[in-house]
Amino acid sequence: MSADRNQAPARSQWGAGLEPLLERLDAEGEAMAARTEVWSRINSGSHELAGLERMRALLCDAFSALPGALTVEPLAPSERVAADGALIAIEHAPSIRVVVRRDAPIKVALTGHYDTVFPASHPFQAPWREGDVLRGPGTADMKGGLSLMLAALQAFERLPGANRVGYEVLMNPDEEIGSLGSAPLLADLGKRAHVGMTYEPALADGALVDARKGSGNFSLVFRGRSAHAGRAFSDGRNAIMAAAEAALSLHQLNGRREGVTFNVAAIDGGSPVNVVPDLAVLRFNVRAPDAAAAAWAQGEIQRIAEAAGAREGLSAHLHGGLTRPPKPVTARQARIISWTRAAGKALGLDLKFQPSGGVCEGNNLAAAGCPNVDTLGPCGGDIHSDKEFALIPSFAERAKLSFLLLAGFERGVFDIADLRA
Ligand SMILES: [Zn+2]
Numbered sequence: 001m002s003a004d005r006n007q008a009p010a011r012s013q014w015g016a017g018l019e020p021l022l023e024r025l026d027a028e029g030e031a032m033a034a035r036t037e038v039w040s041r042i043n044s045g046s047h048e049l050a051g052l053e054r055m056r057a058l059l060c061d062a063f064s065a066l067p068g069a070l071t072v073e074p075l076a077p078s079e080r081v082a083a084d085g086a087l088i089a090i091e092h093a094p095s096i097r098v099v100v101r102r103d104a105p106i107k108v109a110l111t112g113h114y115d116t117v118f119p120a121s122h123p124f125q126a127p128w129r130e131g132d133v134l135r136g137p138g139t140a141d142m143k144g145g146l147s148l149m150l151a152a153l154q155a156f157e158r159l160p161g162a163n164r165v166g167y168e169v170l171m172n173p174d175e176e177i178g179s180l181g182s183a184p185l186l187a188d189l190g191k192r193a194h195v196g197m198t199y200e201p202a203l204a205d206g207a208l209v210d211a212r213k214g215s216g217n218f219s220l221v222f223r224g225r226s227a228h229a230g231r232a233f234s235d236g237r238n239a240i241m242a243a244a245e246a247a248l249s250l251h252q253l254n255g256r257r258e259g260v261t262f263n264v265a266a267i268d269g270g271s272p273v274n275v276v277p278d279l280a281v282l283r284f285n286v287r288a289p290d291a292a293a294a295a296w297a298q299g300e301i302q303r304i305a306e307a308a309g310a311r312e313g314l315s316a317h318l319h320g321g322l323t324r325p326p327k328p329v330t331a332r333q334a335r336i337i338s339w340t341r342a343a344g345k346a347l348g349l350d351l352k353f354q355p356s357g358g359v360c361e362g363n364n365l366a367a368a369g370c371p372n373v374d375t376l377g378p379c380g381g382d383i384h385s386d387k388e389f390a391l392i393p394s395f396a397e398r399a400k401l402s403f404l405l406l407a408g409f410e411r412g413v414f415d416i417a418d419l420r421a
Contacts, residue, residue, distance in 0.1 A: 010346040015411050017160040022400050025155050029396030032147045033134055039143040040127040040136035046115040046177040052093035055114050059096055059171055066153055068100030075181035081219035081319050083268040085279055092181035093173035104166025106409050106416050109193035109370060111361045112146045113175030117384045124386035132392045139390040145199025145377025148395050152402035165410045175361055178323055186361055190368025194416045198362045198374035204381040210337055211329045211355040212363055213287040214294045216322030220305055223315045226278035236276025237313035243267050243280035246308045250284055253300055259289035260297050287357055290328045324359040325367035332371040332419050339414040340373050343404035371419050376402050
């Protein structure tokens, strides 16, 4: 059957001037992939401040092709509990913001991250091609996404009459370590924007993500009392045992509430075997599908921490929280998903959506009241591994998808008033 016959009437809803820009994006697919290769060669692991700076310079250069004002915005350090229980500051590279038509009636937030999970010491540092597959760090997650986002925005700027839609692009250096530094910027942007577009990769089969769980990382610091294991054993208060008991209590919460998971990941601390250990740091991750489940999980964690710290000679201090709130499919989320499917259909694509336990900046935007689609990047897979890849033909395809969404907001194919009602 002919896909063309189906897509022609749908595309006509977008009005005049669309086709040459779609053709142009088709022709630019190779350039989007080639730019991704260049960016992939630059190590920008979340803690690699020098590499992040080099990456930032290239992004500032590329995104200065857009008509708006580009600024580099410093982020406050975030806190982490060290293995010795002390709070240490984690420095973050700055974010990049591009504001185009600030006072336009329709405000779109486009977000992405320019960090990767790969430190400079990791062997996976350079991209290579295998036919239609581009492998390399960040090719899918998400330098490829940033590359196609820029192409879509440049095409949108050429759309006749493109001035009802204004947008802000926010590119962050800390997504892979939880967006703790950029969280205030994401929250602020999410409050101001009508709709969000985020560029995590789609799956290799083309599917996008709809519902996402919320996620939080916690550290529970136990301090007890050290004592000689032979001469004064009963004087000791064993912090490792307190951490182990709390770990069991947390683990036993699994299965108590639909979709909520508690992953006990590590216990730091301990002492020589002839000493009762006085320090332990218990680290765990929690995921929850909606706000009520997240509140329940938070309450259970608090209860376990308080019980653990209530014993004579032992203290327990809880750090962390559910810093990525859940992103369930609300009515407004369902609407933007249906728009994305409609834009896909106009391109001859039958886009599927599926839930994910993974989290991203889309969680932050949604929590700030900004409905969003967060997997508008290229199709790819094996992310966070040394087999990470993006599918080269998907660069043009997904740039056209973003372009059709933006053009749909501009031309009223998708009525933005439906989202904030
Ligand atoms: Zn990512």
